[in-house]
Amino acid sequence: MKLRAVTISVADKHGVLSEISKVFADHKVSIATVLQKETKDNIATIVIIIHKVKEKNLMEAVLRLKKLPVVKKICNIIRVGI
Numbered sequence: 001m002k003l004r005a006v007t008i009s010v011a012d013k014h015g016v017l018s019e020i021s022k023v024f025a026d027h028k029v030s031i032a033t034v035l036q037k038e039t040k041d042n043i044a045t046i047v048i049i050i051h052k053v054k055e056k057n058l059m060e061a062v063l064r065l066k067k068l069p070v071v072k073k074i075c076n077i078i079r080v081g082i
Helices: 016-026 055-067
Strands: 002-011 031-040 043-050 071-081
Touching (some): 055 071
């Protein structure tokens, strides 16, 4: 099954993951795994692996994520084979 990995730079503070997961849920995007990679200058890098999803749903979620004040940057979205 082809999954997607979404890498995001975010503010390193409480409630961030809740905001991000709500956006994914609102767009019917299912999260498989979350990993916080590193924190530098109060900015954390989060990698979110998501289950197979309709492209439209993912893109709408990404557009909404970009508007969140806690999201500094969507670094990349890649397909991964697990």
